[in-house]
Amino acid sequence: MGFFTDSLGRQTIAQKPNAPILGWALLGAASFAALEEKNRGRLRLASTLCLAVWAVLEVVSGRSGFRRSAGALTLSWLSRKA
Template sequence: MGFFTDDLGRQTVAQKPNAPILGWALLGAASFLALEEKNRERLRLASSVCLAVWAALEVVTGQSGFRRSAGALTLSWLWRKV
């Protein structure tokens, strides 16, 4: 098994997006469109929560070393923002 492949030898760097990463992208985009600051902040927080869920899932169930590392790096980056 390589850093970019799963147990079956399939490349796992680029995969179909899952719900948490889609939530992060959509909520992040919506935060730019929000007119009121309190709504922007709420959308940013929800976006960050989605990203943290995605990262935790990648750390635990990522199909390759690359995906697990990407999750761990994202979690550490989010933790530094807190």
């Protein structure tokens, strides 16, 4: 198994996005469109939580070393941001 492939030899860098990463993107975009600061903050928080869930899922069950590393790096970045 290579860094960019799963146990069956399939590349795993570009895959169909899962729900947490879609939530991160959509909520992040919505935070820019929010008119009130309190709503922007809530949307940013929800977006960040989605990203954290995505990162944990990648660390725990990522199909390749690349995806597990991406999850770990994201968690590290989020912990420094907090």
